[in-house]
Amino acid sequence: MNYTGNVIKYGDNIDTDVIIPARYLNTSDHGELAKHCMEDLDKTFVTRVKKGDILVGGFNFGCGSSREHAPIAIKASGISCVIAKSFARIFYRNAINIGLPIIECPECVDETDEGDKLEIDLENGKIINYSNGKTYKTTAFPEFIQEIIKSGGLMQYIKNKK
Amino acid sequence: MGMTMTQKILAKSSGQKSVKPGMLISAKVDMVLGNDITAPVAIKEFEKIGAEKVFDTEKIALVPDHFTPNKDIKSAEQVKLMREFARKMGIKHFFEIGQMGVEHALLPELGLVTAGDLVIGADSHTCTYGALGAFSTGVGSTDMAAAMVTGEVWLKVPEAIKFNLIGKPGEWVSGKDIILHIIGRIGVDGALYKSMEFTGEGLEFLTMDDRFTIANMAIEAGAKNGIFEVDDETLKYIAQHSSKPYEIFRADSDAEYVEELTIDIGKIRPTVALPHLPENTKTVDELDDITIDQVVIGSCTNGRIEDMRIAAKILAGRKVHKNVRCIIIPATQMVWKQCMKEGLFDIFIDAGCAVSTPTCGPCLGGHMGILAEGERAVSTTNRNFVGRMGHVKSEVYLASPAVAAASAITGKISSPEELMD
Numbered sequence: 001m002n003y004t005g006n007v008i009k010y011g012d013n014i015d016t017d018v019i020i021p022a023r024y025l026n027t028s029d030h031g032e033l034a035k036h037c038m039e040d041l042d043k044t045f046v047t048r049v050k051k052g053d054i055l056v057g058g059f060n061f062g063c064g065s066s067r068e069h070a071p072i073a074i075k076a077s078g079i080s081c082v083i084a085k086s087f088a089r090i091f092y093r094n095a096i097n098i099g100l101p102i103i104e105c106p107e108c109v110d111e112t113d114e115g116d117k118l119e120i121d122l123e124n125g126k127i128i129n130y131s132n133g134k135t136y137k138t139t140a141f142p143e144f145i146q147e148i149i150k151s152g153g154l155m156q157y158i159k160n161k162k
Numbered sequence: 163m164g165m166t167m168t169q170k171i172l173a174k175s176s177g178q179k180s181v182k183p184g185m186l187i188s189a190k191v192d193m194v195l196g197n198d199i200t201a202p203v204a205i206k207e208f209e210k211i212g213a214e215k216v217f218d219t220e221k222i223a224l225v226p227d228h229f230t231p232n233k234d235i236k237s238a239e240q241v242k243l244m245r246e247f248a249r250k251m252g253i254k255h256f257f258e259i260g261q262m263g264v265e266h267a268l269l270p271e272l273g274l275v276t277a278g279d280l281v282i283g284a285d286s287h288t289c290t291y292g293a294l295g296a297f298s299t300g301v302g303s304t305d306m307a308a309a310m311v312t313g314e315v316w317l318k319v320p321e322a323i324k325f326n327l328i329g330k331p332g333e334w335v336s337g338k339d340i341i342l343h344i345i346g347r348i349g350v351d352g353a354l355y356k357s358m359e360f361t362g363e364g365l366e367f368l369t370m371d372d373r374f375t376i377a378n379m380a381i382e383a384g385a386k387n388g389i390f391e392v393d394d395e396t397l398k399y400i401a402q403h404s405s406k407p408y409e410i411f412r413a414d415s416d417a418e419y420v421e422e423l424t425i426d427i428g429k430i431r432p433t434v435a436l437p438h439l440p441e442n443t444k445t446v447d448e449l450d451d452i453t454i455d456q457v458v459i460g461s462c463t464n465g466r467i468e469d470m471r472i473a474a475k476i477l478a479g480r481k482v483h484k485n486v487r488c489i490i491i492p493a494t495q496m497v498w499k500q501c502m503k504e505g506l507f508d509i510f511i512d513a514g515c516a517v518s519t520p521t522c523g524p525c526l527g528g529h530m531g532i533l534a535e536g537e538r539a540v541s542t543t544n545r546n547f548v549g550r551m552g553h554v555k556s557e558v559y560l561a562s563p564a565v566a567a568a569s570a571i572t573g574k575i576s577s578p579e580e581l582m583d
Contacts, residue, residue, distance in 0.1 A: 013350055013351070013439060015545075015547045015548075017526070017527075017545065017547040017548070017549060017550050018547065018548055018549065021527065021549055022199075022228075022526040022527050022528055022550075023527060023528070025199045025228075025229075025528075026229060026233075026234060026236035026237045026240060027236055027240075028202055028203045028206065028240075040548055040549040040554045041548065059351055060350060060351040060354065060384060063350060063351070063384065064286065064545060064547060065285075065286050065526070065545075066200065066284055066285055066286040066288075066300040066301065066302055067199060067200065067302075068200065068203055068284075068302040068303040068304060069199075069203070072203075086351065086354060088351075088354070088384060089354065089355050089384070089386055090286055090300050090301060090302060090381075093301060093302055093305060094302035094303075094304065094305075097302060097304035097305060097308075098302075098304060142186055144186050144316070145186075153304065154304050154305070154308050154316075155207050155210060155211045155304060155307060155308060156211070158211065158308055158311060158312060159211040159212075
């Protein structure tokens with residue numbers, strides 16, 4: 001599966017409180033959550049994000065609260081994939097479990113600018129940056145995690161196994 | 163190669179003789195936890211795949227504590243969904259208002275988690291129970307849903323950092339100062355994906371409440387879990403609170419750690435984390451005058467009886483500064499009752515504090531003490547991210563109950579030493 005889109009880029013330690021503030025957690029409606037995605041960090045995010053865009057962050061992306069509403073809000077806002085230097089571990093699980101592709105690639109993050117056009121080839125572990133002409137290798141997910149992603153998330157994976 | 167405490171519990175729970183860092187395992191859970199924010203998402207996922215029953219009606223705990231007592235209609239609907247699910251599935255541990263408390267104070271108090279358990283919770287501070295010598299970690303709602311169906315969770319076996327605690331803490335230094343000091347030293351991703359294992363001769367000076375506070379904030383260093391070596395203090399607590407069978411796991415002498423740090427807790431000074439990351443720590447001595455608008459004493463980090471006692475000790479016979487609102491929230495009904503018995507509420511009320519029924523409310527900017535633009539709070543909670551307790555231009559300073567109480571009196575961030583000599 002390949003994903004192509006333009007980059008929206010933020011820095012290190014993007015926490016789940018800024019991804020989706022707790023004041024909106026009295027609902028789990030995906031569309032409602034998407035309306036407030038990144039609100040406390042960047043009010044313009046929801047107006048400029050386009051379907052397929054790629055979110056790029058620094059170290060420890062998604063730190064803080066375990067709220068699954070954070071990857072849900074990102075996915076529902078139209079973001080196709082998140083690339084970061086590293087992910088906080090609960091965010092990492094949640095993204096995989098709900099079928100939001102995420103990739104760790106510090107080199108790509110360093111050399112990618114806001115607005116760059118990227119193509120991500122998940123199966124072959126490759127990122128192409130059309131704006132700077134570079135290609136990056138990424139580490140493939142372990143087989144078990146690939147199975148979850150292929151099933152479309154953890155619950156479907158469990159259902160298929162039954 | 164030997165195993166750490168964490169690795170031993172993961173080996174036991176996945177039915178293997180030994181595990182190594184990096185291995186992906188499926189492990190049996192002894193308790194699955196969810197709250198009023200995360201459980202509704204889990205319940206929907208549970209129902210989406212047509213699951214009809216939970217794996218074990220006694221190994222699931224549902225605690226509506228974040229927006230409760232329900233702050234608005236939507237929150238009430240979320241708790242209603244939990245309540246109806248609990249009834250339909252016959253889940254034993256659903257805690258209604260009147261029995262509920264802040265989840266991570268409540269579960270150990272009721273003995274629902276114990277040494278050697280493998281616990282997952284759809285709340286990042288589930289790592290708190292590591293204080294009891296359990297493996298305990300925060301997960302998401304889908305993980306919770308999957309575990310409610312299968313009784314299992316997928317985990318990657320973590321590497322470990324060993325914290326060798328030595329020395330005896332000073333009078334006004336508690337578990338909160340120790341964990342803030344450690345996070346300041348290693349950073350908010352200093353233990354990313356790893357377990358933090360606490361051991362050493364300094365443990366004998368740490369009460370269980372200190373240890374709960376330290377394990378609680380392991381996630382603030384990015385850790386998968388924090389875990390304490392079981393000692394007499396742990397066993398005494400377990401005997402008082404739990405009738406569940408427990409098992410003690412000790413690290414092998416040749417267990418492998420990616421890092422070993424010795425922390426002299428005798429040298430730690432009252433410590434505060436400045437906005438907007440828990441790693442931005444300074445000792446109170448290093449701070450200039452920082453005036454404040456609000457103080458919150460409570461939460462899963464510092465809402466236990468010892469936290470209340472130390473706040474009362476400092477507030478006794480004094481008044482909260484006229485420019486400060488001081489909100490005190492005992493974390494459970496049992497802590498509440500104990501406060502009443504010991505006369506702590508008289509001290510709090512006479513000092514001009516407001517006392518609330520148990521809730522997580524203000525910690526996450528939910529309700530019961532939201533900050534306005536430009537306002538500054540000293541809080542005994544665990545996160546000081548942008549907008550965490552209210553307006554994006556408000557500020558949260560994380561501190562111990564002692565520092566919070568002293569600051570409430572002086573109106574600026576203060577060490578209790580300034581008042582108590």
